[in-house]
Amino acid sequence: DGGITQSPKYLFRKEGQNVTLSCEQNLNHDAMYWYRQDPGQGLRLIYYSQIVNDFQKGDIAEGYSVSREKKESFPLTVTSAQKNPTAFYLCASTSGPEQFFGPGTRLTVL
Amino acid sequence: GNSVTQMEGPVTLSEEAFLTINCTYTATGYPSLFWYVQYPGEGLQLLLKATKADDKGSNKGFEATYRKETTSFHLEKGSVQVSDSAVYFCALILSGYALNFGKGTSLLVTP
Numbered sequence: 001d002g003g004i005t006q007s008p009k010y011l012f013r014k015e016g017q018n019v020t021l022s023c024e025q026n027l028n029h030d031a032m033y034w035y036r037q038d039p040g041q042g043l044r045l046i047y048y049s050q051i052v053n054d055f056q057k058g059d060i061a062e063g064y065s066v067s068r069e070k071k072e073s074f075p076l077t078v079t080s081a082q083k084n085p086t087a088f089y090l091c092a093s094t095s096g097p098e099q100f101f102g103p104g105t106r107l108t109v110l
Numbered sequence: 111g112n113s114v115t116q117m118e119g120p121v122t123l124s125e126e127a128f129l130t131i132n133c134t135y136t137a138t139g140y141p142s143l144f145w146y147v148q149y150p151g152e153g154l155q156l157l158l159k160a161t162k163a164d165d166k167g168s169n170k171g172f173e174a175t176y177r178k179e180t181t182s183f184h185l186e187k188g189s190v191q192v193s194d195s196a197v198y199f200c201a202l203i204l205s206g207y208a209l210n211f212g213k214g215t216s217l218l219v220t221p
Binding site for chain 2: 004006033041042043044045048058061063090092097098099101102103104106
């Protein structure tokens with residue numbers, strides 16, 4: 001079955017640590033996205049990539065980094081520079097206007 | 111800039127009641143419009159979409175019509191079920207960029 005997988009489902013981080021969230025898709029989509037979801041805030045765009053080896057900052061990129069070495073994979077690193085990283089992170093991919101979402105990773109900073 | 115405004119929740123309805131969730135948008139071009147649904151602890155699923163003015167998207171008893179004159183895309187369902195309890199997001203996209211989401215409306219349907 002085609003789809004988007006994110007791992008882990010739950011992630012706990014100590015302050016000052018970097019963590020990497022995985023996002024993999026087998027839909028053969030060119031474009032991939034990372035969103036952050038906070039209660040009552042909707043979804044906000046962190047980074048997006050429209051093609052391998054290229055990516056752009058979204059609205060809230062500070063404290064995050066990404067890579068796009070393969071079409072299928074778009075990992076997100078939450079660095080220690082991100083002041084308030086506790087949130088639900090959603091990855092998406094698309095080949096047209098409709099975006100397909102993964103199940104999300106809930107990150108909690110201890 | 112582009113933005114989406116949807117009614118604040120939570121919305122609480124009894125089973126079989128009529129549902130309307132209002133959504134209006136601001137866009138510099140001609141966006142495609144979407145409703146996504148999120149069940150607790152899960153990612154978003156596309157519920158319905160409309161790509162041009164006067165299009166009606168429909169799925170699972172939900173409907174929304176793209177109204178260019180009022181810049182609206184209100185979500186409706188004639189008879190809600192307990193299983194419809196979720197958070198609903200209105201969103202727009204202009205070509206070559208990411209989705210702009212509303213803040214979401216939580217719906218609780220009681221038996």
